[in-house]
Every structure is written in structure tokens, then in C-alpha cells.
């Protein structure tokens with residue numbers, strides 16, 4: 001059965017695509033993967049005349065085959081109605097590279113592309129599986145994911161979403177994005193503690209059987225909006241094809257030509273979607289995996305040793321500050337020739353010893369598909385300034401990492417293949433760092449708050465502040481609860497009406 005999903009760690013755990021969306025993780029801790037993915041092919045010729053939304057419907061129909069066509073059409077139309085351009089992910093020429101802007105959704109970060117879609121898929125999956133229960137999404141956030149999840153689940157039927165964030169651990173703008181969140185099913189709570197405290201608190205609630213039973217007996221269940229869900233991964237495959245079509249429209253390539261993609265990488269979801277596009281037949285030469293100074297993936301792709309035993313450093317590209325890139329497990333599955341037992345062993349090694357080593361053959365396979373590089377904060381700042389000075393393009397810090405690694409890759413290899421750099425956030429989401437890179441930290445320090453920095457960044461560069469960020473300052477605060485770590489369960493029960 002080619003269209004079924006199985007666990008990366010056990011080929012006998014088999015579910016439909018809608019079940020995989022509902023369950024998120026396989027019961028053995030593995031990730032759901034489609035065994036027959038590389039025998040499916042997307043017809044690129046037929047996609048050349050499609051809009052983004054039509055393309056999304058077509059690709060998602062291949063990746064999530066048990067959703068009826070009409071259902072998928074409804075999901076896609078609703079999901080992409082809140083983007084500020086019908087292109088959804090516009091492609092722009094910047095210097096010698098192309099930049100694919102993934103930040104035109106309601107929260108100005110690339111996570112919108114997936115998180116606007118996931119809630120619709122969850123609702124449709126429940127209908128397909130005869131599940132009438134209420135889904136309660138529980139998430140801890142360091143800033144970006146929580147807001148994108150809130151905006152995605154906002155007022156989606158039969159769901160509630162609860163987000164915990166470190167009260168003093170997010171930027172002024174990030175905090176305002178969450179505390180002003182609209183919707184009758186959204187609940188936001190700051191906690192006195194850091195992100196790890198929030199994360200640990202959420203994990204404890206997930207693991208608490210008495211809370212779980214209380215919810216179940218009231219026809220409710222917990223779920224997470226985690227990036228390992230196939231319902232988040234699948235929508236990201238679409239924009240790789242869209243970029244290819246736009247390059248053809250721009251006469252930059254002919255159909256069949258290979259291109260490169262460079263991706264600022266954290267949990268490995270975004271770049272894995274590129275590998276999926278390649279398996280579906282998209283002509284890709286190299287996938288360039290760009291890390292910040294948390295360069296676990298750089299080491300892995302160059303040596304075959306994945307080693308998480310190191311300190312996490314805080315960088316100016318915080319959404320990439322990660323030591324365990326969960327979605328890499330899916331790449332390992334395909335690169336090993338779908339060897340579930342090997343994957344199970346590798347993941348056991350990671351859990352028990354904090355590291356694993358892949359066989360030489362597998363490493364060779366991965367190196368033929370991927371190039372890895374990294375840039376620290378100083379390198380990233382210099383790249384942002386260089387691009388602004390030379391092309392007047394203002395990129396965000398995450399995108400800056402990818403631009404730096406792309407230029408280093410081209411210099412090292414002499415590769416002239418057209419390269420698309422994925423841009424994952426609006427520069428105005430990270431105004432302080434971007435402003436400092438372009439005009440100096442001293443100039444930034446003279447401005448009295450983050451909103452002033454945002455406004456001056458706009459005034460000096462001539463780039464408009466995206467509407468969802470511009471209107472924040474004047475939006476009423478709807479969520480002002482701040483609680484102690486041990487009060488998190490109470491907040492959850494109160495939010496779902498089960499005090």
C-alpha cells in the first residue's frame with residue numbers, strides 16, 4: 001500500500017494520511033513517513049499554468065491522499081486567504097540569487113505557510129475518522145511558533161489553543177503579537193520562568209494521566225502543533241515547486257534544468273520538504289543546509305556523526321537555536337533505503353548516549369543531496385549589511401544565515417546553478433538585530449523601544465512595515481495572565497472549562 005504512512009522505526013505501524021495528521025507522532029515514538037513517496041511523481045508541466053493555491057491542492061493531494069478533492073480544495077482556499085499577496089510566496093531577484101519570501105502570512109514568518117493549513121487538515125481528519133471530540137492544542141513557545149499556531153487555530157471549529165510563553169523571555173513585539181491575539185478559542189499565558197520552564201511544564205501536563213482522563217471523559221483530547229506533524233510538513237513542499245515555476249516564468253531556467261535551494265535550518269522541517277519535492281521529481285542539484293553557530297547539522301552532514309552533547313548558544317536567529325533537529329529522522333529513513341530497524345537503533349543511541357553515527361554509504365548518499373555550512377552572528381550581520389549596501393534588499397537574520405552560507409558555497413565550489421534562498425521571516429520581526437546590522441548597534445540603542453526601531457528601519461530603508469506588525473501598537477491587549485510554573489495545569493483546566 002503505497003499511499004499509507006508508516007513509522008520511521010517500524011514498518012508494521014501503518015496508518016492513513018489523515019490518521020497521521022491526527023496522531024502527530026507514531027505510537028513507538030517514530031515519525032510518520034510515506035514508504036512509496038519516491039515512486040510518486042508530480043507532473044511539472046501541468047503545474048506551470050497553476051496558481052499557488054491550485055498547486056497546493058495538487059501536491060497535497062499526492063502527499064495526503066485520503067482527503068477527498070473537495071475537502072482539500074476548501075482547506076487550501078481557507079488556509080491561504082490571509083496572505084498579503086495572491087502569490088503567497090513571491091520570488092524576487094537579489095544580486096546573483098533568488099529569494100523566495102515565505103513571510104507574507106498573518107504573523108510574518110514562514111511557519112504561517114504550514115500553520116494556516118494544519119488546523120484545517122486536523123478538522124477534516126476528524127470528520128474523515130468519525131471523531132467528534134474537541135482538540136485542545138497545547139504549546140510552549142519561545143516566540144514565533146506560538147503566535148503562528150494561535151493565528152492558525154483562531155476560531156477553527158471544535159478546537160481550542162493554549163500557548164505558554166516566558167513572560168520576560170520574548171521580544172516586545174513578539175509579546176504584543178500574542179497578548180493581542182483575537183479569537184474565542186485562544187488562550188495565552190505568560191509564565192514566570194524561561195522557555196525551558198514553559199516547555200517542561202507543557203510536557204508534564206501532556207504526561208499527566210489524570211488530566212488526560214478528565215479531558216477524555218469530556219470528549220476532549222490534547223494535541224500539539226509540533227513541526228513533526230505531516231500536516232505541517234506537506235504544505236511546505238508546495239513552495240519548492242512554485243519557485244521552480246517562477247524561475248521558468250522569469251526565463252531564468254528551462255524546464256528540466258536543475259536548481260539549488262538554500263534553507264536556514266532549525267528543526268529540519270523546511271529543508272526536508274525540499275528533499276520531498278526532489279523525490280516527487282523536482283530537478284534539484286543541491287539542498288544547501290544553513291545553520292547558525294548551533295552547527296550540529298553542519299558537523300553531521302560533513303562527518304556522519306550526530307552529536308547533541310554541546311551547549312546551546314543564543315543567537316540573533318533564535319528560531320534556529322536547536323540541538324536536536326527532529327525531522328532529520330525522516331531524511332535518515334529515506335537515505336538508509338527505508339531501513340526502519342537501523343533508524344530505531346540510531347534514535348536509541350541518540351536518546352541514550354546523545355549521539356549516533358550513520359554508515360558510510362548513507363553518509364555518501366546524504367552528501368550527494370546536501371551541502372552544509374554555518375554562519376555565526378558576526379558573519380550574519382556582515383552579510384545583511386553587504387546585501388543592503390549592494391542590492392538595497394533588507395533580509396531578516398535567519399535569511400542572513402542562508403545568504404552567507406550560499407555565498408560561501410558558491411565561492412568554494414564555483415557552482416553556477418541558479419540558487420533560490422528561502423527567506424523565513426520579515427526583517428521587521430527582528431528589527432533590533434537587523435537595524436544594528438545595517439546602521440550600527442549605537443544607532444539602535446538611541447531609539448527608545450522596539451517599535452521606534454521598527455519605524456526607523458522602515459523610514460531609512462523605504463520598506464513598509466507589514467500591516468500585522470504595524471497595527472500591533474494600537475491593538476487592545478486581550479490576554480494578560482502571568483502565572484507561576486506550578487499554576488500552568490490550573491490555567492489549562494480553566495481554559496477548557498474543567499476547573
Ligand SMILES: *Cc1c(COP(=O)(O)O)cnc(C)c1O
Nearest residue numbers: 266267268269270319398424425
Ligand atoms: C522555524 C524557523 C526556521 C527553521 O525552520 P525548520 O523547519 O525548523 O528547520 C527558520 N527561520 C525562521 C524564521 C523560523 O521561524
